[in-house]
Amino acid sequence: MTQLETLLAGWIPKQRWFGGKGAPIDHVAVEAQHPLITGEQGLRLLVVDVAQDGSFARYQVLLGSCPPGRLRSELSHAAIGECRLPESGETRTVYDAAHDPELTGRLLDRIADDDGTGPVRFRRLSETPVRTGLRSLVLTGEQSNTSLVYGEDYVLKTFRRLWPGRNPDLELTTTLAESPFVARPHGWIEADLTDQGRTVGTTLAMLQEYLRSATDGWVLAGTSVRDLYEGGHSAPESAGGDFSWEAQRLGSATASVHLDLASKLPTDVLTPQALRDLSTAMISRLHRATEEVPSLEPYAGTLRAAFDALAEVDSPLPVQRVHGDYHLGQVVRTDTGWVLLDFEGEPAVPVGERQRLSSPLRDVAGMLRSFDYAARHQLIGHTAEEELASLARAWARRNREAFCAGYAFAGGADPHKHETVLRAFEYDKAVYEVMYEAHNRPSWLRIPLDSIAALAG
Incomplete structure (x- = not known):
């Protein structure tokens, strides 16, 4: 590796955006570099290949460079190191130029x-x-x-x-x-x-x-939950921060976006075989999850039954382009209403897979899971956790119902009329959450497990 690639190999794993944490890096190579600004302060756009466990991923790095000792003090936190650049042979200080206005x-x-x-x-x-x-x-x-x-x-x-x-x-x-x-x-x-x-x-x-007046949906929901828990209220509707009206409006906004996408981009209907294939994929994920997280095993039967039921749905299931990674952190509340962000889908998945058509109920299920998370995550470590558990369930239930009502009112498929499909998508999302929390936030594992238990009850 060149000196620059060696520096990048040590710097990239420490970045929040690096998706390969937990596995050693085998090799780093600069696949392409495009000079954008030359001179004493230079800017290059790098495409960097990172090899791990026999596979590789490409990452974008905006690489700033300047003579040694000339990096401005306000950019010291963005420094990558000092190296000889391969194309010119001169020694430069290189840094993450995303932080250089x-x-x-x-x-x-x-x-x-x-x-x-x-x-x-x-x-x-x-x-x-x-x-x-x-x-x-x-x-x-x-x-x-x-x-x-x-x-x-x-x-x-x-x-x-x-x-x-x-x-x-x-x-x-x-x-x-x-x-x-x-x-x-x-x-x-x-x-x-x-x-x-x-x-x-x-x-x-x-x-x-840039929506400068916007407030993150996760933050708004969290404020509502905190008001409920701290205010001595007996029910979510009695709290001053009742979120249900916002949840209903969010449901309507979501349906409007789905209808807009369906009118402008290709749509289709899943065949019975495609539904069976979807069910099989969900069951496969469940098997992997129960092997990795034994605490999921007591619920495996209930989950499997929901996925089997999806394979037996005999009514057409419309599919279209959807958001793909929908939750309260992907929406913001502005002065005029809700705005949806980040239609990227899962960044670790190839573009072609993210472009596949899916049921809009997949997005609905993602948001319903997010309401459960918003209600339950503040209970972790709370001194009154047991006393507040019923309030958490009530808050989640109230806002889930409000979201579904708003979604149906605005012309989206009524979730209550597609419970088999919605339940399968929601359980599948919860299985994913179990694996994610087990690997990344073990103290949060109880959130999807408790949700699965509640949904199964």
């Missing part, structure tokens, strides 16, 4: 110019001018990607894990560009990656409207 401002300039020439293409979506001269700030808290906020106008989401093809977030957001339930897209950055000998245009970043 003097360099990232040039990205906004090139999107504004609709600069579609060269190996890295900067595209403006519409005739609406993009404001320039804005300083960027990295948003904290994001894990799989890195988002830069420019002033109070735009957010540039840079996709760290790269898969060949157009990212579903860009694809679906541009499809929904006129919807009041998405943040308006303004442009994107792309380059070519190779995929099985083919050259494929690949999304590197997406520029959207």
